Amino acid sequence: MSDGTLSTRQVAAPVDPIFGIVDAYRADQRPHKMNLAAGVYMDETGLTPIPASIREAERRILAASTSKLYAPISGEGAYLDAVRNLLFRQPGDVWGATHPAVADGRVTLLHTPGGTGAMRLAVDLVARLRPGAEVWVGEPTWPNHFQIVDAARVNLRRFAWLTTNQQAFDESGLLAALDAAKAGDAFIFHGTCHNPTGIDPTATQWQQIAERVEQRGLIPIIDTAYQGLGDGLIADTASLRAFLATGVELLVASSASKNFSLYNERVGALAIVGATGAATSILASHARQIVRTMWSNPPVHGGAIVATILGDTQLRTQWEEELEAMRLRILASRHELTAALAAAGAQGFARLLEGRGMFSLLGLTDAQLARLRDEHAIYLVAQGRINMAGLSPAKVPVVAQAVAQVLAGGDR
Ligand SMILES: Cc1ncc(COP(=O)(O)O)c(C=O)c1O
Incomplete structure (x- = not known):
């Protein structure tokens, strides 16, 4: 350590556990990549529009x-x-x-x-x-x-x-x-x-x-x-x-x-x-x-x-309707994913239906998450936190198949 410098630490601070994954997703060039990591609402096209x-x-x-x-x-x-x-x-x-x-x-x-x-x-x-x-x-x-x-x-x-x-x-x-x-x-x-x-x-x-x-x-x-x-x-x-x-x-x-x-x-x-x-x-x-x-x-x-x-009563009503539409879309994705996981042969996910809001844990290891990322371009957070709002009817079967595959441990 020397005087007059801020560089007293030899080790960089860790990458943020969520924003770090989103950064990696952004850098991914694969067109079929899926961001199920960020805790944001997305519509069926994967966008987060201004209501x-x-x-x-x-x-x-x-x-x-x-x-x-x-x-x-x-x-x-x-x-x-x-x-x-x-x-x-x-x-x-x-x-x-x-x-x-x-x-x-x-x-x-x-x-x-x-x-x-x-x-x-x-x-x-x-x-x-x-x-x-x-x-x-x-x-x-x-x-x-x-x-x-x-x-x-x-x-x-x-x-x-x-x-x-x-x-x-x-x-x-x-x-x-x-x-x-x-x-x-x-x-x-x-x-x-x-x-x-x-x-x-x-x-x-x-x-x-x-x-x-x-x-x-x-x-x-x-x-x-x-x-x-x-x-x-x-x-x-x-x-x-x-x-x-x-x-x-x-x-x-x-x-x-x-x-x-x-x-x-x-x-x-x-x-x-x-x-x-x-x-x-x-x-x-x-x-x-x-x-x-x-x-x-x-x-x-x-x-x-x-x-x-x-x-403003009118704007408030409009916002409440927009919010309710988001809530129902997230809930629908939760149901679709649960059914698709069962259809793909992944066991033990009926419990997802008890969850509320955007997230659930799929309970995946770091190695399984790395496979989802490397082989399927699917980004989740630690332990397999999945954002239901990032799904759509088209994405659900793809994600379910990929999750079933990494859980089974099989090679592609
Ligand atoms: C549990 C929890 N608390 C607080 C926040 C803070 O959100 P923000 O600072 O973006 O309003 C978040 C955002 O992801 C969250 O998930």
Whole structure:
């Protein structure tokens, strides 16, 4: 090591577990290549179009905008109101955040750059306000959770999300982890559509988990990146309502990347729910100070799109229909793939039908994934995470045959 140089590390940082694969896919020249790795919605032609509701909202924003002034540190009020409604709407509500936690002034939000920004802010808040707290993550998970906890310089604890046969949610394992944690530790939960397994707890299980979290004095961080792509917009926040019912303080990281197709606009939010209105204000002040040193204030355009859509009944209805169409297409692909795998002679995939959202794990080894890539130009993530949204009726039989072939270990 010498002075005056940054090059003190001899080893490069690892390639990102998801973006690295997408880069390899992009570099692949084979015309029949398939990207089932990226966590993005694709239509049947493999494209990720801009929905009509987004285009219309952008047209209105461009026509009305007069300035590029900074937003407040926590973001523009119209966007925050819109996300509050989306997250805290209850069954039976047409629109509006009717949850008592909102009425009690216990909920505040900040606009963050994507769900990633919200997760980072959440873990940074835990680090700042609960020194010594550890953050617990169920494995497998979205790999960025590990990096975010590391970046916040918080100690990471791991537990198994799935039972040893990798087929079901390991509720007793999670409850044991909750019992092993110390008061003030935080647990990251996927609010809906668990990434990468697609396996979520049932409503009853969420209640049990929430009650144990409350009894043990733990802090839930609910990562909700797929609201509306599981069972529907309100159904997909049932996990959040289970925690709210216990009165615990909690953090919700939400993302508009997938459900609004606003990936590159970097639109997300952190919702902070404190024990009281006064506690919430204090928490929010710390969040704002953290933000000031990271992105200072959020990028405005994507938030304005969400606020415009959700603030207009007609546009909101149109967006909800577009989102529902995405959800149903993903679900149809899940069914088609399951049937095609069975038809191709690959055993044990009926369980895929229990999964929700974009992803499931096919349970493939690195060697099998390499064969899929090298011999079939099919790109998946570790353990065979497949994005159902990347499939189409034409691609399904090709993928099923290829998976059956690598599982059988046979040569081409
Ligand atoms: C579980 C989970 N959390 C958070 C995110 C963050 O998404 P973004 O930062 O793109 O909004 C993702 C995106 O893939 C995700 O899968």
